[in-house]
Amino acid sequence: MILETFAVGPLQCNCTIMGDEEAGEAIVIDPGDEVDRIQRRLTELGLMLKQILVTHAHIDHVGGALKLKRLTGAPIYLNENDLPLLDMMASQAAWLRTATPETAPPDENLTDGLVVGLERYPALVLHTPGHTQGSICLHFAPLKMVIAGDTLFAGSIGRTDLPGGSFNQIIDSIHSRLLALPDETRVLPGHGPATSIGAERKTNPFLHMQ
Numbered sequence: 001m002i003l004e005t006f007a008v009g010p011l012q013c014n015c016t017i018m019g020d021e022e023a024g025e026a027i028v029i030d031p032g033d034e035v036d037r038i039q040r041r042l043t044e045l046g047l048m049l050k051q052i053l054v055t056h057a058h059i060d061h062v063g064g065a066l067k068l069k070r071l072t073g074a075p076i077y078l079n080e081n082d083l084p085l086l087d088m089m090a091s092q093a094a095w096l097r098t099a100t101p102e103t104a105p106p107d108e109n110l111t112d113g114l115v116v117g118l119e120r121y122p123a124l125v126l127h128t129p130g131h132t133q134g135s136i137c138l139h140f141a142p143l144k145m146v147i148a149g150d151t152l153f154a155g156s157i158g159r160t161d162l163p164g165g166s167f168n169q170i171i172d173s174i175h176s177r178l179l180a181l182p183d184e185t186r187v188l189p190g191h192g193p194a195t196s197i198g199a200e201r202k203t204n205p206f207l208h209m210q
């Protein structure tokens with residue numbers, strides 16, 4: 001298995017390439033920016049892109065999705081509860097003082113319970129609203145790994161002061177969906193370093209407020 005995570009764009013969103021070298025196939029999660037770099041890496045690895053998975057529709061995570069789709073033909077998956085945020089791309093770009101990336105509605109709704117990813121490395125979609133209404137996490141159970149988007153970070157949680165955010169909801173999502181996973185589950189957050197469910201369960205200050 002190929003698993004490469006690297007930070008892209010001014011907000012340093014963690015973009016992940018997961019590939020199956022035998023099948024010659026890959027998925028990309030959160031191509032927020034630097035699409036040429038992502039595309040170059042896929043070519044270097046000799047992988048055909050099958051799915052573009054977006055954890056939520058903030059500009060730093062979704063900004064490059066349509067460009068990557070145009071370059072590769074891969075469909076975009078996004079939870080439809082984030083469609084209002086997709087429509088707000090111009091204001092999102094204005095907050096960051098960057099150009100507005102072109103976006104389009106997703107090809108598939110990344111709905112709770114859907115199984116996505118590669119045949120040998122499937123992921124279950126966990127709908128975890130709170131950071132945004134359409135925020136999702138991807139649980140790769142056989143790999144003991146979860147891609148957490150901006151729901152859970154090492155020692156922190158996603159901000160809830162932007163449109164569609166809810167503090168009570170994100171806390172509830174983390175407790176009911178993410179902390180339900182085994183302690184050894186590796187967590188790849190949308191920004192910053194990797195962690196584990198066990199480490200966050202023990203030490204994350206936001207998870208001991210209730």
Ligand SMILES: [Zn+2]
Nearest residue numbers: 056058131150
């Ligand atoms: Zn975000």
